[in-house]
Amino acid sequence: MATWKSLMFLDGSSFLLEQLSFFHDHALLILMMITCTVAYIMTNLIFNKYNHRFLLEGHMIETIWTILPALTLIFIALPSLKLIYMIDEIRNPLITIKTIGHQWYWTYEYSDFNNIEFDSYMMPINEMKPFHFRLLEVDNRTVLPYLSPIRVLTSSTDVIHSWTIPSSGVKIDASPGRLNQMSFTLNRTGMFYGQCSEICGANHSFMPIAIESISNMSFLKWVNSN
Numbered sequence: 131m132a133t134w135k136s137l138m139f140l141d142g143s144s145f146l147l148e149q150l151s152f153f154h155d156h157a158l159l160i161l162m163m164i165t166c167t168v169a170y171i172m173t174n175l176i177f178n179k180y181n182h183r184f185l186l187e188g189h190m191i192e193t194i195w196t197i198l199p200a201l202t203l204i205f206i207a208l209p210s211l212k213l214i215y216m217i218d219e220i221r222n223p224l225i226t227i228k229t230i231g232h233q234w235y236w237t238y239e240y241s242d243f244n245n246i247e248f249d250s251y252m253m254p255i256n257e258m259k260p261f262h263f264r265l266l267e268v269d270n271r272t273v274l275p276y277l278s279p280i281r282v283l284t285s286s287t288d289v290i291h292s293w294t295i296p297s298s299g300v301k302i303d304a305s306p307g308r309l310n311q312m313s314f315t316l317n318r319t320g321m322f323y324g325q326c327s328e329i330c331g332a333n334h335s336f337m338p339i340a341i342e343s344i345s346n347m348s349f350l351k352w353v354n355s356n
């Protein structure tokens with residue numbers, strides 16, 4: 131969960147976010163290389179006493195400064211494309227959950243098991259327990275097993291919402307009349323919080339998502355108790 135003064139990424143909770151952080155580091159490294167090169171050339175230009183008053187064209191340098199940025203862009207574009215397809219891919223999900231956005235709460239359906247279905251509202255401040263996070267805790271949490279591929283189907287009944295778990299690298303729009311899907315695998319246990327990420331009306335800030343990532347056994351126990 132993001133807290134005050136946290137500058138870097140959240141502690142990742144899925145294999146997807148691992149790849150996203152790798153790509154972030156990769157892109158940032160290229161950015162630093164460009165910044166350093168440009169800064170070096172600019173300081174050199176400023177402190178250089180010589181100049182070339184009659185230089186009007188230079189085919190060699192023009193070729194170089196066209197090809198080099200193109201190559202750099204390819205080095206960013208190819209991993210980025212790979213990542214897009216990885217995020218889009220659905221690999222034999224074990225569990226499918228359906229989340230439906232409403233103004234202003236989420237409904238979850240676990241159609242794999244006896245049609246478990248519940249609404250998930252933000253925990254009102256006067257009902258919060260000391261260990262609850264303000265504006266992030268919900269009354270019915272989304273319980274999911276870890277290390278199992280999960281597919282999320284999203285839709286909406288009114289306006290566009292967005293189902294988002296920043297620490298898992300998950301963000302899917304919930305559009306009315308459409309079913310969007312995404313798959314991810316949680317790689318550890320814990321509580322992962324998110325919020326609706328599409329301005330959807332007056333109580334947009336008050337429809338949080340709380341994922342409870344637990345072991346297979348506990349998950350089955352939870353399923354049986356519902």
Ligand SMILES: *[C@@H]1O[C@H](CO)[C@@H](O)[C@H](O)[C@H]1NC(C)=O
Pocket residue numbers: 141142143144145146147148149317318
């Ligand atoms: C889960 O993935 C994150 C990266 O997203 C990594 O930092 C973390 O160590 C992983 N946890 C486990 C238990 O593998």
Ligand SMILES: *[C@@H]1O[C@H](CO)[C@@H](O)[C@H](O)[C@H]1NC(C)=O
Pocket residue numbers: 247248249269270356
């Ligand atoms: C959802 O939360 C409400 C209010 O706390 C509760 O009455 C209801 O039983 C819960 N439903 C499920 C499926 O847990």
Ligand SMILES: *[C@@H]1O[C@H](CO)[C@@H](O)[C@H](O)[C@H]1NC(C)=O
Pocket residue numbers: 224275276277278345346
């Ligand atoms: C849960 O079950 C799935 C499928 O059998 C397995 O791949 C996964 O490793 C299990 N999770 C844990 C935490 O053992």
Ligand SMILES: *[C@@H]1O[C@H](CO)[C@@H](O)[C@H](O)[C@H]1NC(C)=O
Pocket residue numbers: 332333336
């Ligand atoms: C927003 O939520 C609060 C508390 O849950 C509620 O009192 C209020 O009526 C809601 N606003 C709208 C426009 O529905």
Ligand SMILES: [Cu+2]
Pocket residue numbers: 231290291292326327328329330334337
């Ligand atoms: Cu919303």
